[in-house]
Amino acid sequence: MERHVRHTIIAAAFxxxxxxxFAHAFxxxxxxxxxxxxxxxxxxxxxxFTQGVEPDFSRxxxxxxxxxxxxxxxxxxxxxxxxxxxxxxxxxxxxxxxxIWHVTSVDTHKTQGKFKFTVAQ
Amino acid sequence: xxRFHPAAALLCAGALHASxxxxxxxxxxxxxxxxxxxxxxxxxxxxxxxxxxxxRSGADGGPGPSHDTSIQFxxxxxxxxxxxxxxxxxxxxxxxxxxxxxxxxxxxxVTAKWAKCLSPDHDFQFGLGVIREFGRTGTSHIxxxxxxxxxxxxxxxxxxxxVALPALQPVAITGELSYAISDKYYKSxxxxxxxxxxxxxxxxxxxxxxxYLQAQIKDYGLPEPFAHLIPLVEIGWxxxxxxxxxxPTTWTVAPGVxxxxxxYQVGLEALxxxxxxxxxxxxxxxxxxxxLDDLYPHGIGAPLLEMFR
Numbered sequence: 001m002e003r004h005v006r007h008t009i010i011a012a013a014f015x016x017x018x019x020x021x022f023a024h025a026f027x028x029x030x031x032x033x034x035x036x037x038x039x040x041x042x043x044x045x046x047x048x049f050t051q052g053v054e055p056d057f058s059r060x061x062x063x064x065x066x067x068x069x070x071x072x073x074x075x076x077x078x079x080x081x082x083x084x085x086x087x088x089x090x091x092x093x094x095x096x097x098x099x100i101w102h103v104t105s106v107d108t109h110k111t112q113g114k115f116k117f118t119v120a121q
Numbered sequence: 122x123x124r125f126h127p128a129a130a131l132l133c134a135g136a137l138h139a140s141x142x143x144x145x146x147x148x149x150x151x152x153x154x155x156x157x158x159x160x161x162x163x164x165x166x167x168x169x170x171x172x173x174x175x176x177r178s179g180a181d182g183g184p185g186p187s188h189d190t191s192i193q194f195x196x197x198x199x200x201x202x203x204x205x206x207x208x209x210x211x212x213x214x215x216x217x218x219x220x221x222x223x224x225x226x227x228x229x230x231v232t233a234k235w236a237k238c239l240s241p242d243h244d245f246q247f248g249l250g251v252i253r254e255f256g257r258t259g260t261s262h263i264x265x266x267x268x269x270x271x272x273x274x275x276x277x278x279x280x281x282x283x284v285a286l287p288a289l290q291p292v293a294i295t296g297e298l299s300y301a302i303s304d305k306y307y308k309s310x311x312x313x314x315x316x317x318x319x320x321x322x323x324x325x326x327x328x329x330x331x332x333y334l335q336a337q338i339k340d341y342g343l344p345e346p347f348a349h350l351i352p353l354v355e356i357g358w359x360x361x362x363x364x365x366x367x368x369p370t371t372w373t374v375a376p377g378v379x380x381x382x383x384x385y386q387v388g389l390e391a392l393x394x395x396x397x398x399x400x401x402x403x404x405x406x407x408x409x410x411x412x413l414d415d416l417y418p419h420g421i422g423a424p425l426l427e428m429f430r
Binding site for chain 1: 147149150152241287332335336337338339340342383414415418419422
């Protein structure tokens, strides 16, 4: 019994020492929202992930229906919130756009995804 | 391969498979969750605490009726990002009416596996493994096998993101196919524990990922717990590969749902026999699974060779 207790304590200490974190950054929400149709063109795309991302090893690309890039500048994390990752946009006209993202989390795990939104005006 | 009480074994065909290695996989934009009755195509650091399988048998002419509960445990440890091992065992409680309840451990199973996301842009995952069941490591009176087996296995996972209809893009299919080579296979119809036939063992899952739907197709703003549900159907199949094969071909269908979060998942499925040989009663399978590689990526959840770098 004592042996079991000792092993449990060692295991708990090992877990505690390593500290909890969440390795993969999954998309939690987006502005414009995934698959949405919006009336006014957005100035930027803001992605919120389930954990912080490394901006130097992450990217967001936004393409129009012809495949032309409409993102305008380097993507960046929000001040004080590394889980918010945004990219400015050129002035968008009516149409459907595709957001393609590849991020590396602060724990170095890579995830990726893409979605569309539509500007209605 | 008799891992539970013999009367329960047929119905449990899918559940038997469930005690093999289970690991979730992240490939491109897809998370393949841990399926309950078949292995998924990934390797990971994670632990099942526990998986509970309940089946009722005997109505199909076997001894009983009996109530069979299996409490299954698994620990998965990666050596590298793509190579890992899984260790499985389970505690069985076989309750037969008007008879003494039998309890005991099943045989220990160890899986060595290589798995990789071969195409992140197309969410295609593939793996190869060898599952080894060690005979005589369980409790004989609950039907644990005296003879082990070795099963080379192939795994795959692919979603339907290329399909034109957006509503179908959250669908993914995973599968595995094993050929279990018995340590001792019989040449004539056997007495108990004189051997086993070699077996084909297959499994397929069809999943619909609500998290994928919300993150890739359309954010409906679904509330919890619906935003993180993956409804799925798993199909399990076993068939003797060598003759004489007195073990019949069995089919099991397991519809259910998985609640998937960043560092854990909870799953519940019904176990429905799909042919007479698989039994006549519906059971269930419930699982709690923790992703150590997501919870402790720099500690106990890191691949072994990275932990000591």
